Amino acid sequence: MKPVKLSLQAFLMSCLMPGWGLVYVGRINWGIRVAVLLLAGIVLMGLCGLVTTPVGLYLFFGFIVVVKLASAVTSAVLARRYTGPANVPRKRFHALYVGVLLILVLMLDVFRVPLLGFKNYSIPSGSMAPTLSIGDYIMTDLRPDAPKVGDIVVYRWNGTEAVKRVAGVAGDTLTIVNGELIHNGENLGLFHAPADRVKGPESLAMAPVKVEPGHVFLLGDNRYNSNDSRFMGQVALEDVVGKVTGIWFSNERARIGTTFP
Incomplete structure (x- = not known):
């Protein structure tokens, strides 16, 4: 029997938006925590001035890749094991989750000087x-x-x-x-x-x-x-x-x- 959730879809969703793949497999709290961890880490590195040199930028990109990749792999594994209903969470929640994250990312760019530096x-x-x-x-x-x-x-x-x-x-x-x-x-x-x-x-x-x-x-x-x-x-x-x-x-x-x- 085919799994209700697709592993590849969960993986790609996490690569596109932090924690989105975890939301897809019903681990909403996990997804939100991953998104908070990533955004808070980005802001903290910016406020501390850790991203203003080439080495800092490499660490910055490395942090993003590690968090996204870890959540993507985790969501893919959970998708393979998923046995719950296919329509949970609902599409409205997915749209809300992605919309909020997009707004937060845009705010990071708008407030680039004080937040990222x-x-x-x-x-x-x-x-x-x-x-x-x-x-x-x-x-x-x-x-x-x-x-x-x-x-x-x-x-x-x-x-x-x-x-x-x-x-x-x-x-x-x-x-x-x-x-x-x-x-x-x-x-x-x-x-x-x-x-x-x-x-x-x-x-x-x-x-x-x-x-x-x-x-x-x-x-x-x-x-x-x-x-x-x-x-x-x-x-x-x-x-x-x-x-x-x-x-x-x-x-x-x-x-x-x-x-x-």
């Missing part, structure tokens, strides 16, 4: 090469401390979001001489720019600039091919979205997992 971006241009290459996927801490010289940040400009490196903060005086960055009188050398990317008059020289209050001065590591503060002006702190903490995926295997201080 991270965001992923892909790099579409070479302005930060070779530090960041086209196609790299980066992790960004959305709740960082005040930007510091050397930080790589995501910022809003002209309706888009881009990535550059902080060369100066409020009150700093900057100039470029022979391609080298002079920061408050201290020579910082090429400042993360490879020598072969420092060419052309805009890369070799810049008149002294003082960073305004509430602003940062940004430079691209690919100095010869970067639309940064030399051309677009200084960036207001409120337009700085977050700090780049590392590369979590890249077409170049050696770059995967790279972290930035």
Whole structure:
């Protein structure tokens, strides 16, 4: 005699929604507990700042996979052993369960900054090469401390979001001489720019600039091919979205997992 509940269906339902397969086999309380465990774990990891680095993201995904896979296997086993009525629980309860979970997941995305504190971006241009290459996927801490010289940040400009490196903060005086960055009188050398990317008059020289209050001065590591503060002006702190903490995926295997201080 065929089982009343299908093991494969229970497995797939748990993979789609946490605990849904357990609800399908009549273990409603178990399903709710799994969903609470998963969502609470995600929020807790976000609040503790554990997901703002590549390693943290790997642990984050690993936690989700382990919880979902464990519940999926359990629900598949229970489905094979199920002998109760086929229509329990009712379709209305399934719809309610999935609907509530969808709302909670959407709320996590809406309140991404206070609850999760991270965001992923892909790099579409070479302005930060070779530090960041086209196609790299980066992790960004959305709740960082005040930007510091050397930080790589995501910022809003002209309706888009881009990535550059902080060369100066409020009150700093900057100039470029022979391609080298002079920061408050201290020579910082090429400042993360490879020598072969420092060419052309805009890369070799810049008149002294003082960073305004509430602003940062940004430079691209690919100095010869970067639309940064030399051309677009200084960036207001409120337009700085977050700090780049590392590369979590890249077409170049050696770059995967790279972290930035």
